[in-house]
Amino acid sequence: MELYIDKMSTDAATDILNWRYDPPYDFYNNEQTSEVISEMLAESYFSVFDENKELVGFFCAGSSAQVPNESYTYSQGFIDIGIGMRPEFTGQGNGTLFFTAVLSQIDTMFEKRSKRLTVAKFNDRAIRLYEKLGFSREAEFVKGSTVFIVMVKVEVEV
Template sequence: MELFIDKMSESAAKDILSWRYDPPYDFYNNEQTPEAISEMLAESYFSVFDDNKKLVGFFCVGSSGQVPNEFYTYSQGLIDIGLGMRPEFTGQGKGTLFFTAVLSQIDKMFGKSSKRLTVAKFNDRAIRLYERSGFSREAEFVKGNTAFIVMIN
């Protein structure tokens, strides 16, 4: 399967905001509000499609990839990444292809630079993928009832 990346469209944003994950990943469920759609249409969001033009995921860069909190300060000089895969594609071994495509696109956009991502600590599948891709744990913080890990490469 080959993946293609495009700027976020309104239809893709609405699709993504309607995705529903099973527990405990339901933490990543969103609501389809005008504000959420507007945020996803910002310059920093991108859609990822398969060769059948099916939306398989998305990613964002910059402050959109950060988790606002009172404990960890996001320093400058790193490219922050946020991402998500369509629920029916998760847990099937497709994460490596997806994440590799995202990292490759970010390198095309910004050149080879260090990247940072923030992931919920319970998300063991994603953490294993990120570690296999060369990311290491830099810090942890708690926001609300959720612990997060900040990882860099």
């Protein structure tokens, strides 16, 4: 499968906001509101399509990828990444190809800077993927009833 990345469109944002995940991943289900669509149409959200132009996922970069909280401070010097994959494609071994394409695009956009992501602690599948691709656990924090893990991938300057 080849993947292509494009700016987020209204159609793609609407599609993404209607995705429904099975428990416990239903934590990632979103509500479709004009505010959320407006945020997704901002510069930091991108769609990921396959060779058939089917939307398979999305990613965002920058502060949109951070989880607002009161105990962990997101330091400068990292590019924050958030990703999401169409529910039908999750849990089937597609994550490596998908996230590798996202990381490659992030490196192109941000000149291979150190990266950071925040993931719900229960999401073992995603954590395994992130560790496989070089991310390590940096911190944990609680927001509401959810524990989050902050993971980083430090790029060494050559």
